[in-house]
Amino acid sequence: MTWIDHDSLARERTLRILALFQEKESRDELGLGAIRDSFADQLFPGTSTIQTRLRYMLFVPWIYQYLEKKRLPAASFASQADYQERALVQPLMESDDLAGVFGKTAGKSLKRLPSSVYWAGLGAWGVRLTPFSQDEYHRRIDDVYRRRDALRELEKEVRARGDDVDQDQRLLTYSWHPRLPEPPVEFPAKIDFALTREEAEFIRDRIQVACPDSLLSFLVLHCKPADTLAPWEHPDYASFSTQHQELLTHARLFSEAMHGASLMYNIQLAKLKNHEALVEEHQTSFNSWIDSFPLDEVREWSISRLWELTIDHGHSVTPQTRSFIQQWIEHTRKSPEDLLANTDALNLIKRREMKLKGARSRFRNQRALEQWGGYSGVGRLVYRWPNVKVLLNDLYQGLSREQLC
Template sequence: MASALGWLDHDANAQAKTLDILALFQQKESRDELGIGAIRDSFAEQLFPGTSTIQTRLRYMLFVPWIYQRLENKRISAANFGIQADRDERALIIPLSKLEEDSAGTFGKNSREKLKRLPSSVYWSGLRRWGIRETSCSQEEYHRRVDELYRMRREMNEREYQEKNRGDMGDTSSYKPPQSWHSSLPAPPPNFPNGATFALTRQEASFLRDRIQVSCKGSLLAWLTLHSEPADVSSPWEHPDYARFPDELKELLTHARLFSYAMHGAALLYNYLLAKERADNDLLSQHHDSFVAWFNALPREDIAIWSLDHMWILTAGPDYSISQKTRRFVEQWIDLIRQASGALLTSKEACALIRAREIALKGPRSRFKNRRALEQWSGSAGTLRLVYRWNNVQIVLKDLAQGLRREEC
């Protein structure tokens, strides 16, 4: 039986999600003010596994393992491993920032030495989801226990050597040393990280596409990387190849689309109520117009026959716990949409629902209860329509397609 490195760390996934959430709070339109993030993330992860809204360029999926693999090859001790990894990741900023036409997406391009979150922490979960990272532990645990990894490899090599000398070779697969990274990971360029670019070689692109196909079967991400060219559209359900999508993906997208349309209105009403609370007439007018435009564009017939029971089945899963209170809030809001004849913005029931939901989530920090919190409101929070990481996924698909078309030197 082959050896496997699988340090137990129950908090690794939770930690990655927490870091993602903290980063999202820096983006006002992405904030989950009404507690629907678990539903949003369930759709997003089923459609585009391993991606996130704070990932930038696809080649970071190789930059990170290249850095760590090189440190392992040098046998950098646990005491210095994290420090050296930090230095090597920051060293990427300089060559990537110098790219004249393709520096977009460079971590630390503007903040430089003040960069707080390194690419490795942003891509750590995705590397595991795509099967590029084979160790299941958290990043910090990996740093702390790398000496144990070296010891396990050394013992395995010594055992193989001794048994070869005795002529007692059994199943050779049992001598496979534990690995942190996929065995077919392409080698980095000879001068890496100097001269680093975001341009994937064809070999690198093929490797990443294969990882997606194996690890993300049945997802829209896997289908698009194999059957479609990149498309510049504002949401996945507007893709020009939508008619060719497998039926199960079209069904999932139908629910994701209707959820996006419906909950967009709840976010707009929330901001309208805050503008009213702050007596800001300019913002009040702005959010009033946005809500009216949303209401007039609603796909009413689709929402009228939408099966929420089926949506709950599709979004259920161990990684995304959707509480009964959240379900009830969503169901009540959609019932109000279905019943509304045009006066939803002034509906006492609708306004009370939004207020009660935010107060229940935030308690004394509620902007309806806390004047300081209201004053700190930027004027717009969570007002972009949900597209389930699509903007970032389009960059992934474009980088991949360009790599697959590239002629090898």
């Protein structure tokens, strides 16, 4: 997968996809990821399901700034960055707050470094100014040093003539935002996840400037953290903008409708595997879904508006995906309680999975069926909300701290 080295967004998406294979509630067995991520990116830009704590948004640039100040050459830059990130594990494990530590189990042998997880978010929030992918940034660092040296010489000449220095020209040589707070004196030997007031204000301001129209920005500026199961359950929902309420309404209805499809998929596999306990468990979940299904809202739901809100927002929704979703929604609109006896609906789910998985389809590959863990995509879509809640709480705690003199 070396092709993703040159595309930070593709790298982030790939890492997120790989991580999701480890989360049984989040697996995208029916190919809904493009619409899910379109909603999530509009509501909470710069976030992902593999981000854990907010202060990593500062740990990463602090490490890179340190290496840049040392003028570490490209030949050793990447390896030293790798070493510095792994060295964070121990001091974080010695802190009072261990939740979300990268390497909590694996220690320094962790496979996924924080920088690879936060790189896209750092760019989306305007903390990272270099436009390159992480690996390309590593390779080009000598060019960065040369440009800075050339700029310093040019500025000397400008000052000698009595002219003003071009600040915009200087900004082009920065890899990181010029107002990035300084790291604590003891960093990285002693560190935790508690943001200082200055650090929290910096991140708040970056979100406000880079993503002013997002729900994330609104929550950061106007709301206290809320421990709800989904963003549309937020206690301040009534104060959200009309635009955000519309996005959340469509996101909620999409989540509700497609949750039934995922449960039906699991029921079919459980029956195919002759696992009576699993059949009963998934059947119970399906019945609960029927009982809470907002049928009247779904019948009045504008699917054409759904596509307007989700297509062309950085994610490609194929005609096949649109057709599958529309057909499933039509089935749910008719009679949700009869879906498990609806041959067309059952076959729709089956054909969709077979199309996506090909020879690895659990409906046609006995080995794949045997390896099935019993739960695939059984969690409702909530668009990164569990992760966003943690980030918002970290930020709120930082903003609530007394400013150090």
